[in-house]
Amino acid sequence: SQQGEEDPQALSIQEGENATMNCSYKTSINNLQWYRQNSGRGLVHLILIRSNEREKHSGRLRVTLDTSKKSSSLLITASRAADTASYFCATGRDGNKLVFGAGTILRVKS
């Protein structure tokens, strides 16, 4: 069963706008990670936030984690056409294993 569920399932924005994707999960976690997948490719790790952290930044990415609400958000600022991809959250709970959500499909129109 999936631990993480992303919202929305699909998002279409204009270049330059910000994109926000949300992830909810069901059980306690050690960390939460976000991955990107371009069409026909493998997943690429974007950012990891530990359960004792509330916010993390990496370039144009900002991730928040609210363990009391069991939710996380990924914000991509000043989006570019190259950001068009599927984005997945994954929760780490049992050793190194991750449980992935179904993903959000982001389309950035130029």
Add this chain to the structure above:
Amino acid sequence: IAGITQAPTSQILAAGRRMTLRCTQDMRHNAMYWYRQDLGLGLRLIHYSNTAGTTGKGEVPDGYSVSRANTDDFPLTLASAVPSQTSVYFCASSGSFDGGTQYFGPGTRLTVL
């Protein structure tokens, strides 16, 4: 080799045939994983290995087997393929130094007819 490689890139297979998907990493990662990705379901863990010589079952292990004879290789075998095993298969690995970040191969697209 840089990172993780998978072979073949794609395969069409008759139901009932045996198939082995290959995965090799050159990062000396201890842990390796096999996932399948189906539309609308994200990635689901099939089998994993925390270190050479050990393997474990994931969420959807039935119909699949794995072995981990050494650090670098983690083959996935379908003993007798069925159409429901049509999917995209991803191999991944992770080390013990970066919090569980996983590094993915390019995937194998498998169609079972």
